[in-house]
Amino acid sequence: MTDAPCVGLSSVRQRDRSPLDDMYRNHKRDAVLFIRRRCARTGIDPEDIVQSAFERLAARQHVQSSAGIRKERNFLLMTALNILRDQVRQSRTQAYMAHHLDLVGPFETIEELTPEAVVAGRRSLEILDKALSGLPAARRQMFLDSQLEEKTIRDVAAKFNVPRTTVHDIVTAALRSCSRALNPPSDDFSRS
Structure with missing residues (x-):
């Protein structure tokens, strides 16, 4: 020792x-x-x-x-x-999407989906795909990164080298576009 x-x-x-x-x-x-x-x-x-x-x-x-x-x-x-x-911002965005882009409907689990609901869901996805394909490639990718990849606005802004407000505005506009595509205004002429 x-x-x-x-x-x-x-x-x-x-x-x-x-x-x-x-x-x-x-x-x-x-x-x-x-x-x-x-x-x-x-x-x-x-x-x-x-x-x-x-x-x-x-x-x-x-x-x-x-x-x-x-x-x-x-x-x-x-x-x-x-x-x-x-x-908090991300959870608000997810809550907004869940509220405005309700693809599944009132069903709690996948097991409760009926064949009609599956067809309706596929139709909704086709509508969303068409709405998103109308966006310029960079804007579509910003939206997909933010919403599907769950990246923060800051991360998306850094990836595309643009201000965060620009990414936020693009994502918000894309969400509105998807919402309008899924829920088109009715042909009702009784608007007030």
């Missing part, structure tokens, strides 16, 4: 910790409380939001550097708040 100096485990841990580890130890609790106050009625778990914020921060080089961030608590809180906003 050698006479190696006995170093306490806590001092080894402190030496090997990254700035992100310190940020986690110092600010996780505050971040969870901060997000919990803002997502009380959304059904979103604040722990998940904060974990996503730390994952996003871990992917950034400047957080891993020794220089770090001047106001790391504020940076963490704003990152978590942005993730919360993205998730």
